[in-house]
Amino acid sequence: MTTPSIPTGHTPQRPRIVIIGCGFGGLEAARALQGAAVDVTLVDKTNHHLFQPLLYQVATAGLSAPAIAAPIRHLFRRQSNVTTLLGEVTCIDVARRDVHLADGSHLPYDHLIVAAGATHSYFGRDDWAAYAPGLKTLDDAFEIRRRVLLAFEAAEKEPDPARRADWLNFVVVGAGPTGVEMAGTLAEIARHTLPGEFRHIDPASAKIILLEGGARVLQAMPEALSQRAKEQLEKLGVDVRLNARVTAIDAQGLRVESASPAQPSNPNSYQINSKCIVWAAGVAASPLGRHLAEATGATTDRAGRVVVAPDLALPGHPEISVIGDLAAAKSHRPGHEPTPVPGVSPGAKQMGRATAANILRRLAGQPTQPFRYRDYGNLATIGRNSAVVDLTSPAGPVRFSGYFAWLFWLFAHVYFLIGFRNRLVVLLDWAWAYWSFARYARVVTGIEGGPHQPPAPSSAKPPG
Amino acid sequence: MTTPSIPTGHTPQRPRIVIIGCGFGGLEAARALQGAAVDVTLVDKTNHHLFQPLLYQVATAGLSAPAIAAPIRHLFRRQSNVTTLLGEVTCIDVARRDVHLADGSHLPYDHLIVAAGATHSYFGRDDWAAYAPGLKTLDDAFEIRRRVLLAFEAAEKEPDPARRADWLNFVVVGAGPTGVEMAGTLAEIARHTLPGEFRHIDPASAKIILLEGGARVLQAMPEALSQRAKEQLEKLGVDVRLNARVTAIDAQGLRVESASPAQPSNPNSYQINSKCIVWAAGVAASPLGRHLAEATGATTDRAGRVVVAPDLALPGHPEISVIGDLAAAKSHRPGHEPTPVPGVSPGAKQMGRATAANILRRLAGQPTQPFRYRDYGNLATIGRNSAVVDLTSPAGPVRFSGYFAWLFWLFAHVYFLIGFRNRLVVLLDWAWAYWSFARYARVVTGIEGGPHQPPAPSSAKPPG
Numbered sequence: 016m017t018t019p020s021i022p023t024g025h026t027p028q029r030p031r032i033v034i035i036g037c038g039f040g041g042l043e044a045a046r047a048l049q050g051a052a053v054d055v056t057l058v059d060k061t062n063h064h065l066f067q068p069l070l071y072q073v074a075t076a077g078l079s080a081p082a083i084a085a086p087i088r089h090l091f092r093r094q095s096n097v098t099t100l101l102g103e104v105t106c107i108d109v110a111r112r113d114v115h116l117a118d119g120s121h122l123p124y125d126h127l128i129v130a131a132g133a134t135h136s137y138f139g140r141d142d143w144a145a146y147a148p149g150l151k152t153l154d155d156a157f158e159i160r161r162r163v164l165l166a167f168e169a170a171e172k173e174p175d176p177a178r179r180a181d182w183l184n185f186v187v188v189g190a191g192p193t194g195v196e197m198a199g200t201l202a203e204i205a206r207h208t209l210p211g212e213f214r215h216i217d218p219a220s221a222k223i224i225l226l227e228g229g230a231r232v233l234q235a236m237p238e239a240l241s242q243r244a245k246e247q248l249e250k251l252g253v254d255v256r257l258n259a260r261v262t263a264i265d266a267q268g269l270r271v272e273s274a275s276p277a278q279p280s281n282p283n284s285y286q287i288n289s290k291c292i293v294w295a296a297g298v299a300a301s302p303l304g305r306h307l308a309e310a311t312g313a314t315t316d317r318a319g320r321v322v323v324a325p326d327l328a329l330p331g332h333p334e335i336s337v338i339g340d341l342a343a344a345k346s347h348r349p350g351h352e353p354t355p356v357p358g359v360s361p362g363a364k365q366m367g368r369a370t371a372a373n374i375l376r377r378l379a380g381q382p383t384q385p386f387r388y389r390d391y392g393n394l395a396t397i398g399r400n401s402a403v404v405d406l407t408s409p410a411g412p413v414r415f416s417g418y419f420a421w422l423f424w425l426f427a428h429v430y431f432l433i434g435f436r437n438r439l440v441v442l443l444d445w446a447w448a449y450w451s452f453a454r455y456a457r458v459v460t461g462i463e464g465g466p467h468q469p470p471a472p473s474s475a476k477p478p479g
Numbered sequence: 480m481t482t483p484s485i486p487t488g489h490t491p492q493r494p495r496i497v498i499i500g501c502g503f504g505g506l507e508a509a510r511a512l513q514g515a516a517v518d519v520t521l522v523d524k525t526n527h528h529l530f531q532p533l534l535y536q537v538a539t540a541g542l543s544a545p546a547i548a549a550p551i552r553h554l555f556r557r558q559s560n561v562t563t564l565l566g567e568v569t570c571i572d573v574a575r576r577d578v579h580l581a582d583g584s585h586l587p588y589d590h591l592i593v594a595a596g597a598t599h600s601y602f603g604r605d606d607w608a609a610y611a612p613g614l615k616t617l618d619d620a621f622e623i624r625r626r627v628l629l630a631f632e633a634a635e636k637e638p639d640p641a642r643r644a645d646w647l648n649f650v651v652v653g654a655g656p657t658g659v660e661m662a663g664t665l666a667e668i669a670r671h672t673l674p675g676e677f678r679h680i681d682p683a684s685a686k687i688i689l690l691e692g693g694a695r696v697l698q699a700m701p702e703a704l705s706q707r708a709k710e711q712l713e714k715l716g717v718d719v720r721l722n723a724r725v726t727a728i729d730a731q732g733l734r735v736e737s738a739s740p741a742q743p744s745n746p747n748s749y750q751i752n753s754k755c756i757v758w759a760a761g762v763a764a765s766p767l768g769r770h771l772a773e774a775t776g777a778t779t780d781r782a783g784r785v786v787v788a789p790d791l792a793l794p795g796h797p798e799i800s801v802i803g804d805l806a807a808a809k810s811h812r813p814g815h816e817p818t819p820v821p822g823v824s825p826g827a828k829q830m831g832r833a834t835a836a837n838i839l840r841r842l843a844g845q846p847t848q849p850f851r852y853r854d855y856g857n858l859a860t861i862g863r864n865s866a867v868v869d870l871t872s873p874a875g876p877v878r879f880s881g882y883f884a885w886l887f888w889l890f891a892h893v894y895f896l897i898g899f900r901n902r903l904v905v906l907l908d909w910a911w912a913y914w915s916f917a918r919y920a921r922v923v924t925g926i927e928g929g930p931h932q933p934p935a936p937s938s939a940k941p942p943g
Binding site: 061062063079080081082084086088089091092093098099100101102118120152153154157164165168171172211212213214215437439440443444453455456457458459460 | 525526527543544545546548550552553555556557562563564565566582584616617618621628629632635636675676677678679901903904907908917919920921922923924
């Protein structure tokens with residue numbers, strides 16, 4: 016072995032636990048190991064834990080990045096059995112129990128927790144990524160913020176009315192929670208934030224189009240709440256188009272096939288010109304899932320997630336657990352058939368805690384326990400003053416929408432934000448935005464020659 | 480003329496005033512034209528006005544970018560005679576009175592205010608820029624933040640003690656206000672913010688070296704305050720080296736020639752290994768200055784600033800004014816010799832207001848007035864609890880340093896921040912940072928393949 020091994024500071028007698036990824040799952044697993052006689056190494060590609068449920072607010076200039084991102088090593092400064100490393104995992108050597116990093120170093124483990132999450136998927140059309148960025152990382156959020164704000168700037172400068180209208184067409188593909196939040200907030204920006212600031216365009220004339228391939232928005236929600244969400248979106252001025260499938264995306268816009276439920280075999284195909292498209296349609300598990308499956312003989316599902324045993328470990332490899340969005344896990348409720356765990360943050364957090372507990376059981380020579388997911392419900396916000404809430408309670412589901420649902424959503428999200436300071440700042444920002452309609456984080460950087468350069472106003476004009 | 484003219488919404492009878500740049504000078508000029516029967520077009524390369532005096536706080540993760548950057552068109556939303564444009568000026572056609580933008584459009588003017596500011600200068604050694612970024616824009620600040628935070632991350636992973644020490648050498652070149660603030664804050668981060676968060680390095684062992692070619696720090700300050708500032712820096716743990724001239728910078732670090740005042744002709748030459756160098760040594764005027772001088776026959780000084788007439792217009796071109804860091808202007812106090820205006824924000828703001836007033840005089844057929852700079856004093860902060868203040872008062876100078884100087888500096892800066900919300904957030908951030916020692920904006924993005932990719936930990940190892 017010639018590659019340098021990173022000094023992980025472990026004393027030889029303590030089991031070494033390596034956690035890949037510090038999303039909700041990895042973070043909770045590391046926290047749940049607090050005080051245990053183990054050495055934990057937490058490795059992540061970035062230096063921060065990201066509160067993804069509010070990422071759309073960074074993309075729409077409502078929050079600054081530091082408000083929803085906490086430095087990982089700061090979070091673990093007082094948990095002395097955790098070593099934080101910034102690094103990218105390139106390979107897991109299952110036989111040698113060793114994780115390889117991109118910088119050539121490696122991390123030997125006694126137990127491995129893989130919590131590498133998911134990224135957006137273009138269903139095999141990766142060429143669409145350049146025209147329709149997704150929203151998973153802070154860099155994605157900055158890129159979308161840049162495109163949205165620069166589209167209005169370009170429209171203000173555009174003398175040709177047809178081209179000007181193209182700049183003011185905003186399309187969101189996919190009406191899951193992220194797509195609904197994005198579309199609702201874009202409508203709010205166009206109708207409430209920007210009017211009065213431009214001299215040649217009326218920002219309120221911008222069209223926000225939400226395309227959904229399925230028959231309703233927020234498909235994880237009960238049908239009645241989907242209907243309410245659609246109504247609230249339309250009240251905000253969003254053009255919601257259901258059963259609308261995207262067949263092509265390029266620099267001019269996108270091609271849509273819209274099937275009416277009555278005639279699904281005879282779709283209507285049309286073009287939407289747009290310079291600002293947001294992709295919220297699909298997720299795929301990290302490539303580490305397939306890599307792991309190949310190395311261990313585990314199977315992956317269609318989305319690339321690794322099928323795990325009831326205790327979240329890999330079949331035949333009790334020393335490797337997979338959790339969060341990377342795992343195709345089931346909830347095991349005694350006396351019931353196992354049910355799939357949804358890809359939401361409470362699921363990842365519960366898997367993190369359950370895995371940590373199972374590792375400690377295994378180290379103590381006790382049998383592991385099957386994972387059971389506790390579903391507390393489902394929330395989604397649509398925009399100013401509107402949200403839908405579907406809570407699970409022993410007395411049956413509690414469902415409501417509108418202003419109180421929005422307040423409930425807001426406080427639930429602020430409550431779960433990491434760090435007291437962030438909570439305070441986010442509440443303050445929200446209160447300010449609520450009363451003033453202003454969005455303060457309208458900073459666009461890297462306008463000249465950045466990596467995510469949007470199509471420049473001049474070059475984006477059609478030839479001729 | 481085949482290039483499209485941007486519709487600037489002016490009515491033909493109203494004089495068209497174009498302002499290039501929305502720093503302190505351009506912003507104040509546009510504001511001072513409020514209510515006047517003129518059409519103002521304000522063009523800037525970015526979409527935000529930047530409060531540069533606090534930029535070092537963004538670079539050192541103490542503030543988020545939106546806290547010190549306000550969207551320009553939001554600032555002018557209620558001033559209906561101002562049109563804001565995002566664009567880069569490529570050429571000024573003095574004969575046709577027309578400003579050309581990079582996107583091919585152009586802006587005809589009756590009066591032009593050029594407030595394009597300055598950038599950092601490497602004194603002809605532009606190859607140093609890759610190893611020693613300066614601090615003028617938000618992108619610069621993000622780049623420095625990234626290098627500082629990633630240097631500690633790389634040190635944590637580095638098994639070789641000598642290389643580890645190199646990662647923990649931070650060098651600031653130039654001991655003007657920015658250099659002093661950067662060095663003081665880096666020392667604060669190393670001594671107070673990061674300790675306890677790493678497992679293999681002691682961040683407090685980091686060396687912060689401040690190199691100054693001259694004989695004292697903060698040369699614009701009286702000598703006694705320079706001495707106090709140096710003592711306060713040293714108390715914070717900064718290694719201040721005066722009469723130290725940088726002769727080379729590369730990926731390994733820098734070469735320094737240090738002359739003792741006793742033997743200036745026999746300098747001592749030595750190497751400092753460092754992966755994180757901040758350039759705070761020199762500024763040069765925007766290239767637009769030289770372009771304008773060539774077109775009008777005006778002269779530029781050694782720093783590329785345009786020498787202006789007493790009323791801030793160009794000699795022979797009363798329709799063009801140059802203000803702020805781009806102008807080599809003099810203050811005309813009746814009965815005194817003209818004195819140079821210092822390159823500080825109060826100077827730029829006063830020039831902005833004076834120029835607006837002179838344009839209105841000219842439009843009214845009245846003679847313009849010579850510019851007079853009112854000097855209220857000079858502030859500089861060094862770090863936690865320490866600053867130096869030199870106030871000008873009718874009763875003579877008021878000079879103090881230490882904790883009260885720091886409080887004075889803080890409130891003066893928060894007071895001048897644009898926008899009530901920003902002031903509140905900055906105060907809150909400061910209070911939080913003060914009591915917790917934490918710096919919350921420790922977000923590094925674009926780690927993989929960004930434009931400002933710092934030398935990667937692995938590739939930065941010396942060969943062999």
